[in-house]
Amino acid sequence: MxxxxxxxxxxxxxxxxxxxxxxxxxxxxxxxxxxxxxxxxxxxxxxxxxxxxxxxxxxxxxxxxxxxxxxxxxxxxxxxxxxxxxxxxxxxxxxxxxxxxxxxxxxxxxxxxxxxxxxxxxxxxxxxxxxxxxxxxxxxxxxxxxxxxxxxxxxxxxxxxxxxxxxxxxxxxxxxxxxxxxxxxxxxxxxxxxxxxxxxxxxxxxxxxxxxxxxxxxxxxxxxxxxxxxxxxxxxxxxxxxxxxxxxxxxxxxxxxxxxxxxxxxxxxxxxxxxxxxxxxxxxxxxxxxxxxxxxxxxxxxxxxxxxQIMSKEMIREGKIEAASGATPATPEVSDQRNYLYAVVKKTTDRPNTGSSWVGVSLGVRLKSGATVYLSNHVDPTWSIQRDDPAATTVELPAGTTADDIQEITANRVVVGTDNGAVVHVTGIKRGFFLGQDYLPQPSFLTWNGDVTVDAGSPSAVIWRR
Missing domain, CATH: 2.60.120.260 (Galactose-binding domain-like)
Structure with missing residues (x-):
């Protein structure tokens, strides 16, 4: 021995x-x-x-x-x-x-x-x-x-x-x-x-x-x-x-x-x-x-x-990643996880946000190259961010997108069920990064602090612009 x-x-x-x-x-x-x-x-x-x-x-x-x-x-x-x-x-x-x-x-x-x-x-x-x-x-x-x-x-x-x-x-x-x-x-x-x-x-x-x-x-x-x-x-x-x-x-x-x-x-x-x-x-x-x-x-x-890296490799092995030939942010299926912006959002909602009806937030990303806004929830209301703790989310973007390609980021009020009239204050983005070729996080390029309100009358607001 x-x-x-x-x-x-x-x-x-x-x-x-x-x-x-x-x-x-x-x-x-x-x-x-x-x-x-x-x-x-x-x-x-x-x-x-x-x-x-x-x-x-x-x-x-x-x-x-x-x-x-x-x-x-x-x-x-x-x-x-x-x-x-x-x-x-x-x-x-x-x-x-x-x-x-x-x-x-x-x-x-x-x-x-x-x-x-x-x-x-x-x-x-x-x-x-x-x-x-x-x-x-x-x-x-x-x-x-x-x-x-x-x-x-x-x-x-x-x-x-x-x-x-x-x-x-x-x-x-x-x-x-x-x-x-x-x-x-x-x-x-x-x-x-x-x-x-x-x-x-x-x-x-x-x-x-x-x-x-x-x-x-x-x-x-x-x-x-x-x-x-x-x-x-x-x-x-x-x-x-x-x-x-x-x-x-x-x-x-x-x-x-x-x-x-x-x-x-x-x-x-x-x-x-x-x-x-x-x-x-x-x-x-x-x-x-x-x-x-x-x-x-x-x-x-x-x-x-x-x-x-381990997370991404398990998705590849288990066939949970969309084939590269057909991958597009227009579909909800998960593409190569290097195509996503990984962000943490800080927000508060002015009333209890539980039950079958609630008001959440999605992040939207617009690139310099066009008018399309890519949404974190893929237009499914139930996939928006419900919790008020600092919350992580991702936004799927076209393959090859870099930090320099991003023009602006929006916060979007999302209603699930009946609109309860909740007002949401978005007060920070704590980090934003892409995964590198090795599936490891690249340095965060995105932080923002402020107080942007989204409500029934103004359901979308720019929270970061290059």
């Missing part, structure tokens, strides 16, 4: 000198990637924890010869163990090394070993190895905000729906990509509520692909999965934890814990949860990141730009 040293002498000295308030870090030698190979012995990676706490591992990962866009060649999977305890699976796709952060759970002070196993049973048949680099284990001690967030992060087991007919489904479809937490007030004084969310590469059920692009500005699936309240001491309030169940119900958690970590399973084709686990795959994503309150949920994708 191969053994790869994780702590260099310099890193060990640094860890020893760290002050108590700082996280404890063990870091690999950057000059030597770790290769985990099919039909070879597991790789053992020793590391030393200087201070007990909740641990995460940062690394970069690549799987030569795999491609998320190719059926049958999607990924290679590494199963990660800590001291022979199964911690998480890591689904890796493509030759490019992508940064990942995974949770390892609670670790005591002292020596530990990561064991890395090539999971041949859940990897593409032609995949041979996974390359890992920049491996770093960090522990966060009790008393820190990071410790609290990591302490209650859920473990999400894989999906094994009978109708899909294949095992290890999250190795090829709707794979969990990233997670994060949010902190808010609890239901009583002295309580704090922690809410955990996950981004999947897509959803095989639920909202259709064109509506995802129009209403949510992406074809990933983003869902909150678990929430729990803690008291002043940071301890779980008994009976307070909930999860998002089938049909987006909020149910009380009645499952099992590993330490303080609730164990859930993805059990619907639109990635809702069950609190009974049966699937052999396991995803313990780090929920250490948090979303700024003023940002859309897609901010978490923006700060992990590789998620757009």
């Amino acid at each position: 191969r053994v790869v040293p994780l702590l260099t002498a310099a890193a060990a000295a640094l860890a020893t000198a760290a002050v108590l308030a700082a996280p404890a870090v063990a870091q690999a030698d950057h000059g030597r990637p770790i290769q985990v190979r099919r039909d070879h012995s597991d790789v053992r990676v020793p590391f030393l924890v200087k201070r007990a706490g909740e641990a995460v591992v940062d690394l970069s990962a690549a799987a030569p010869g795999t491609d998320w866009a190719v059926k049958g060649g999607e990924s290679a999977v590494v199963s990660i163990y800590v001291d022979n305890r199964y911690a998480t699976d890591l689904v890796v796709s493509g030759d490019q090394r992508l940064p990942r952060q995974l949770a390892l759970g609670s670790l005591r002070q002292g020596p530990h070993v990561l064991r890395l196993r090539f999971a041949g049973d859940r990897s593409a048949a032609g995949s041979r190895s996974v390359l890992l680099d920049r491996v770093k284990v960090t522990t966060y001690a009790p008393g820190s905000a990071e410790y609290l967030a990591l302490r209650y992060a859920p473990i999400v087991y894989g999906r094994n729906l009978a109708e899909l007919g294949t095992p290890y489904q999250n190795a090829t479809t709707d794979t969990p990509l990233i997670a994060w937490h949010e902190v808010g007030p609890g239901s009583a004084p002295g309580r704090t509520k922690l809410t955990y969310s996950v981004v999947w590469s897509n959803e095989d059920g639920g909202t259709n692909t064109p509506a995802l692009m129009a209403r949510w500005g992406r074809t990933t699936d983003i869902e909150w999965v678990y929430a729990v309240e803690v008291d002043e001491r940071g301890d779980r309030v008994a009976g307070s934890d909930t999860y998002q169940a089938a049909n987006h119900q909020t149910l009380r958690f009645a499952g099992t814990y590993e330490g303080d970590h609730a164990q859930l399973e993805t059990c619907t084709n639109n990635n809702n949860m069950c609190d009974k686990v049966t699937d052999p795959m396991r995803f313990f994503l780090s929920a250490l990141p948090t979303r700024p309150a003023a940002e859309a949920r897609e901010y978490m994708m923006d700060t992990n730009s590789w998620t757009y």
